[in-house]
Amino acid sequence: MVLKEMKSTLPPGSYYFSGNEAAAEGAIAAQCGYYAGYPITPSSELMHRIAARFRETGAVFMQMEDELASICSIIGASWAGARAMTATSGPGFSLMQEAISYAIMTETPIVIVDIQRVGPSTGQATRPGGGDMMQAKWGSHGDREVIAISPWSVQEMYDQTINAFNLAERYRVPVILLSDEAIAHLRERIEVRERITIFNRRKEKGAPPFGAGDDGVPPMPAFGEGEKLLVTASTHTEYGLRKTNDPLVQAKLASRLHYKIVNKREEIIEYEHYHVEDAEVVVIAYGFTARSSLFAVERLRQEGKKVGMIRLKTIWPFADRLIRNLGAKVKKVFVPEMNIGQMAGEIMKYAPCDVISFSQTNGEVIHPYTIMEQLERLL
């Protein structure tokens, strides 16, 4: 369709980056044209790299007065035609919630990187946490569908940032990179490929910018193209006219915004599986915790234990079918998380088997031995 292959901005080869730096490079590779942000630990290095590198690429960088202004300005820039992004952490992510729902309602492609730190509130600013998983899904009023991705390595901070831009533009929806302090401050070698694939926003002169299109995702014009756009987050018709009393228009719009994502979830959702074929107990993990989990699973396999692992790369939309099928085959699933069972609760909604939630919210990553210990008790 509108996929374009192009040369990556960095010369191909290996680089030694932190997660934050890799996400910044991913954004540059994806041709991010506008970035606005407000400093917050542990995400700030991402913005520092953007500020320095955008001077070379000619893209626009703005340090705004707060996170409200940051996210609103990237939405404005997106409608002016930019691939647009911001990055933050818990407190800032909370401030952005109203505008995330604005972007959902107006079908504005934006990318938000959330480097999670342990909360509630200011919590421990330099320590990792996983407490924003549900906020990413339900953080603002109204039923709302977003796409959220959980990277587990510095390589994925680069690759998944590019993917986040492509998904945002493809589905006209905010995409959240739900990372955390441990990945953002980790330094690893990554490989930058010669070529990457970019999704170019679909345009169609005169077509309704909020219509159903062929697949529920309308084409997206930009300001300044003579389309006389009407953009509003009040309930609107397919040409953007406000209809704030019409139950049919409201029901139709809310339903399309939901199903344009949910009906495409098999295309969107990515995951990995390890040793699940004959496993009796399966770990379901994501982000940094999946690294510890994989270590534990591999060790226990060497000892002949029937244990496997699923790594959720996509958090939202949720991999409900995967979990339902898996739960029908195994005795138990074990869900280690740096929050109090946020995804375990979601897994319980679908898995027809025992779901054991393991929580650690002390600001430290979960040690592989901790996971081994827990699994040994279940086997």
Added chain:
Amino acid sequence: MATDVRQYLRLEAPPMPFCPGCGDRILLRLILTAIDELKINMDDMLFVSGIGCAAWIPSPHFNADTLHTLHGRAIAFATGAKLFNPKLKVMVISGDGDLADIGGNHLIHAARRNIDLTVICANNMVYGQTGGQVAATAAKGVLTATTTAGNYYRPFDLCKLVNAAGATYAARYSVTQPTLLISSIKKALQTEGFSFIEVISPCPTQFGRRNRLDTPKDTFKFFEDKLITKEDAEGLSPQELENRIITGEFSNGSS
């Protein structure tokens, strides 16, 4: 000769939502007249508004690109659009509550950065849309839904505020001064950098009613009686100027 502004209106839009006697309807006309006199192509314009009655002036009525945003955040949205595509001519039109209360921080920062935006703030001293609660621009003593014993606090002087923050052009006029206001809007549109006009735009329904101003005419008179030009205000004491609305241009440097 009155300008026919219908050519700039989106005719498929529903009838305008403004109450009888609302100042915003006059303001709408004056903005379009200024655009007509400058012969600006509406395809080059982007109108950004927040939430409130005044935010409905451009959206959906202006036949151009319009971005109706969140309460208080219009200037932040406008900043992103303008900086990514500097060719867009961006005008923000919103209420006093929107721009000066909940959005006050974005207002002063856009003025400080001197972003090339024109901001038109319709001041009716209240939150018209939500039932007439007090705004930060309300004169001392006025009755509103939330100041039933009279407003206790002082109003913001928005022109001083944006000037202190670094705006290139700031002015205050009332919709009852159409000629002055049109030429001020034209100046603002031609200003490179941040330009700001506070427009006194009376609200008979929410403000007038509560202050025992029985008709739109009474509400207009209430505001007109407070107006005093910058020149006439010179030399008057702060006591004499309390509760007066000073009109004119208050730009940094020029005029």
